Amino acid sequence: MxxxxxxxxxxxxxxxxxxxxxxxxxxxxxxxxxxxxxxxxxxxxxxxxxxxxxxxxxxxxxxxxxxxxxxxxxxxxxxxxxxxxxxxxxxxxxxxxxxxxxxxxxxxxxRPVSRRSSILRLERAPWLQGWGAFSVGQVAFDHFPLQVWSSLVARHCRKMSARSFHYGDQMGSLAFRETIASYLRTARALRCEARQLMIVSGSQQALEISARVLLDPGDRVWIEEPGYRYARDVFALAGCQLVPVPVDQEGLDVAAGIRLCRKARAAFVTPSHQFPLGETMSASRRLQLLDWAQKTGSWVIEDDYDSEYRYESSPIASLHGLDSNSSVIYIGTLSKVLFPSLRLGYVVIPAGLVDRFLAIRRAMDLGPPSFHQEVLADFISEGHFARHIRRMRVLYHQRRSALADSIRRELGSMVEVHGSEAGMHLTVTLPAVTLPARSRDLEIAERAARQKLWIWPLSPAYLGAASRPGFILGFGGTPVAEIPTAVRKLRNLLAGM
Ligand SMILES: Cc1ncc(COP(=O)(O)O)c(C=O)c1O
Missing domain, CATH: 1.10.10.10 (Winged helix-like DNA-binding domain superfamily/Winged helix DNA-binding domain)
Incomplete structure (x- = not known):
């Protein structure tokens, strides 16, 4: 019961x-x-x-x-x-x-409800309901340093003072912000101070606050096509006009964006590891994007969600680090590098906008919960964070290679694999001739979910029509030993179409 x-x-x-x-x-x-x-x-x-x-x-x-x-x-x-x-x-x-x-x-x-509330529809997404092979965003929980984490949690529980029960700093705990700022300066080449950093409930809240501060209804916003659905939802809800800009092997096609709509108010990008196709934005595209932002006075919203995981080369510096005009809002998350139920992310705000961000944030939640920030400040400063990232980089590399090998063996030319060697997911597309209808990938993903295979269909990542059906496969939470069986299951699903 x-x-x-x-x-x-x-x-x-x-x-x-x-x-x-x-x-x-x-x-x-x-x-x-x-x-x-x-x-x-x-x-x-x-x-x-x-x-x-x-x-x-x-x-x-x-x-x-x-x-x-x-x-x-x-x-x-x-x-x-x-x-x-x-x-x-x-x-x-x-x-x-x-x-x-x-x-x-x-x-x-x-009774009437707001017009805004009908902008978004809660669609059925059975592939989000489970957990196991290929679940996107699932991290390797079995390799999380639980002992260390638990002892830090216990230590902080024991030393909780009257102060820790009260409202915390609305920007986030200062000790934690200092630790994150130092991490970003060192590992992501950002030029930022703790006072510009706001701790938020995952990157999703950072997007919501950024949209409310930077955008008005009717403003045009470049989004990647295909792109991250939950970011698109935030801009749609803010009443913005979405301008889908194609991505290719170099990331967002800036020239195409300029042709489509030069005077957009903002561009949303995932330059380290494009979601979902997985490309890394080339240096020349980064410079073009910043140049466009400077000339048009537009904002660039950089979602750096899983940049820690690159397997063939060292992590690429952030767009924020290249920007000398305070045009980049930088968003990061601990959902990938630690675990998503923490609901902790951060946004680096241009110094002149901190008060505006804070005023909007105050209207939402009066500040982030403080307990885990304190625990994390120690987890990071005592070296566990860096060690965990190093270990996960090796593990995820193995999982990615095993998945790519299995796909090659089992699916061969049935699919094309996209993306650089990075992150925790890879995307496969099917030739358009095999599957003409856009929504066939939805159908297969639904059937896969019934067999406990949690693949995301690619078509919802497109605002317009998807040129090819495909699937996003998360490998972070899928052990090497389980990958061949899961890929065979996928092959049978595709063969039965
Ligand atoms: C592109 C992108 N950004 C951000 C996130 C993480 O969101 P959050 O920090 O709200 O958990 C994800 C998770 O899948 C993602 O795919």
């Missing part, structure tokens, strides 16, 4: 001046809450003493009401669990009344 909150006092109002006896009022309120399913079977009810205290009455009416509810079968006593809502209420008791969920559906059906 699902866990239900135990012993919480339900919303009950008693009126001492009412002609109805107090015990009857309590009985009626409980009965109604049980029949409405506001109180669920198995849910523990508070002790007579606590309920009497909360209601400001003596224990007698509470004892009488509970006795009646027990006698009529609404409540039952369970050994070790106290008194709970009965698990065996007759169906006719509960089904004729509108439940909370049904009332909610009826209430929202006719």
């Amino acid at each position: 699902k866990k239900v909150p135990s012993g919480m006092v339900p919303m009950i109002a008693v009126d001492r001046k009412a002609p109805e006896a107090l015990y009857r009022q309590i009985y009626n309120a409980y009965r109604a809450a049980i029949l409405d399913r506001r109180l669920r079977p198995g849910q523990r009810i508070p002790s007579t003493r606590s309920l009497a205290f909360e209601l400001g009455v003596s224990r007698f009416p509470v004892l009488n009401a509970y006795a009646q509810l027990l006698a009529e079968g609404y409540l039952e006593s369970r050994v070790g669990a106290g008194t709970v809502v009965s698990g065996s209420l007759p169906e006719q008791f509960t089904s004729s009344r509108p439940t909370g969920a049904r009332l909610l559906a009826a209430a929202s059906g006719t």
Whole structure:
């Protein structure tokens, strides 16, 4: 049985001046809450003493009401669990009344909602529902230094002071920001200070805040085509006009962007490892992009989501590091390099915009949770972070090579593999002739999910029509030994089309 909150006092109002006896009022309120399913079977009810205290009455009416509810079968006593809502209420008791969920559906059906809320649709995506072979964004949890992490968590728990229970710095903990700033200066060639760094709930929040600060409805924004769907959603929600700019082996085609729409307000790019095709933006394209941003006064939003993982060459410096005009907003995340449930990312803000970013952020969440920032500051400064990245680079390289080999062996010329040797996913496309319909990859990904193969279809990464169907395969969380079987499964799915 699902866990239900135990012993919480339900919303009950008693009126001492009412002609109805107090015990009857309590009985009626409980009965109604049980029949409405506001109180669920198995849910523990508070002790007579606590309920009497909360209601400001003596224990007698509470004892009488509970006795009646027990006698009529609404409540039952369970050994070790106290008194709970009965698990065996007759169906006719509960089904004729509108439940909370049904009332909610009826209430929202006719009332207006914002036009903005219909910009995005929550589409079915079974490939996001599971975990295992090829799940995109899944990291190698089995290789995470859990012992070190747990001891740091325990250490921080033990030394929690009154201060750590209060609201933290709205930009993020200073110690953590200093550590991240130092990491970015050293490993990503950024020129930044801790005061320009805002800690956010993953890169997704960084995108949302950046859009609110930089963009107005109707502004045109270059997005990569194909590109990162969740970034596109943020700009669409901000009311921007999206300008899909093609990507090739050198990353975003800046000249094409200029031809399509020179005066865009911003460009969103993943230069270290284009999502999803995996190319690295060439040096000349980087310079062209910054030159365009300088000439047109546009912003460049750089999403540097998995730059730590390059296997054939050392990491490429960030666009931010090349920029001398404060035109780049740099976004990074710990979702890939540590684990995504941390929900920690950062945004490096041009010094003159820090207050605007902070004002918008304040309207959202008053600041990031502080506990894990403190833990991470130690994890990084004690060297565990750098060590973890080094180890993961070797591991992911092995996994990537095993996947590429398996694809070559099992799928041969059926697919084309895209991307430089980087990151935690690779993308395969199928020849357009094999699969003419754009949405065939959705169909296959759905069938694959039923077989616990979590491949992402490529077509949703396109704003326009996908030229070729394909799949994004995450290998970060797929051990080498499991890869051949998973690729064979994929081959059978493709062969059965
Ligand atoms: C392009 C891109 N950016 C960022 C992220 C990470 O997002 P977050 O930091 O919100 O977890 C992902 C995750 O898959 C991604 O693919």
